[in-house]
Amino acid sequence: MFAFIDLFAGVGGIRMAFERQGGVCVFTSEWDVKAQETYEANFGEKPHGDIRTIEPEDIPDHDILLAGFPCQPFSLAGVSKKASLGRAHGFADETQGTLFFNIANILHAKRPRAFLLENVKNLRSHDKKRTYQTIMKVLKEDLGYTVYDEVLDAKGLVPQHRERIYIVGFRDPIKFEFPKLPEQGPPLRSILEEDVDDKYTLSDKLWEYLQAYAEKHRQKGNGFGFGLANLDGHSRTLSARYHKDGSEILIPQEGKNPRRLTPRECARLQGFPEGFKIVVSNTAAYKQFGNSVAVPVVSAIAEKMIEALDANRRIEIEGQDTVCKVI
Known part of the structure; x- marks a missing residue:
């Protein structure tokens, strides 16, 4: 059994996938009141509201952080100014004012063993690629997680062409592989x-x-x-x-x-x-x-994440890239 939190929860599709793997949800957040109604009707609890009003210290300890977060552009003007003055900067300056900042802040404060972030495929090209580059820098360099990312199409599991990017991270340098989905699914x-x-x-x-x-x-x-x-x-x-x-x-x-x-x-x-x-x-x-998410896709990822955590196969990290050398 493992504990997880469900941020930007929507109607609970990601939660459902991780509960199927034996997880227990210890905290959830969703600001939309109508989505809260659906969530409460299906899971018996009303999500907390706007994550920006919640202090990371008030969130229970957990093993896995889950978030299907909205995409926002980041302003790096303050970072450039600090760099020119030779002053240190980190995720708080680079992402302040964005919803990703709240995720980063929780990862920094609670240090869960793993996380899963989901977003639209175009996150990689958003704001001339600056958004994605900042996210990866924060997760890898500032927070020290081993990070994997891949775009998966749901059409092999549900009858819908739905490409989404999934970002998986581990606190320890653990080997992970995304699931291989079928090319074609049900009609x-x-x-x-x-x-x-x-x-x-x-x-x-x-x-x-x-x-x-x-x-x-x-x-x-x-x-x-x-x-x-x-x-x-x-x-x-x-x-x-x-x-x-x-x-x-x-x-x-x-x-x-x-x-x-x-x-x-x-x-x-x-x-x-x-x-x-x-x-x-x-x-x-x-x-x-x-x-929402395509629940079977997230379920497949969840299964692979739990397998990776249980196996705990370590890898060596060289420079900015992850080199999969099993120790």
């Missing part, structure tokens, strides 16, 4: 409900608008437009904006306009179990599942 039709209310079918006005919008951009040579799904393949990425018009994932229907996914289908698309309770409005549910 989209496998998560569809049999009887769907007509309210999910697009109105004539909206369907005509989406087609005209797509045609306008096609003539300009752009690829923007709706995504009419292949039921025998996988869908596009489900996003938090899905509640607006559902255009990125439309389900074809014989003899009528296409429809959007139901909230339950969105839950299935992210790999949530059938028993997961949806207690909020459709609009809130679409946002929550669009912001």
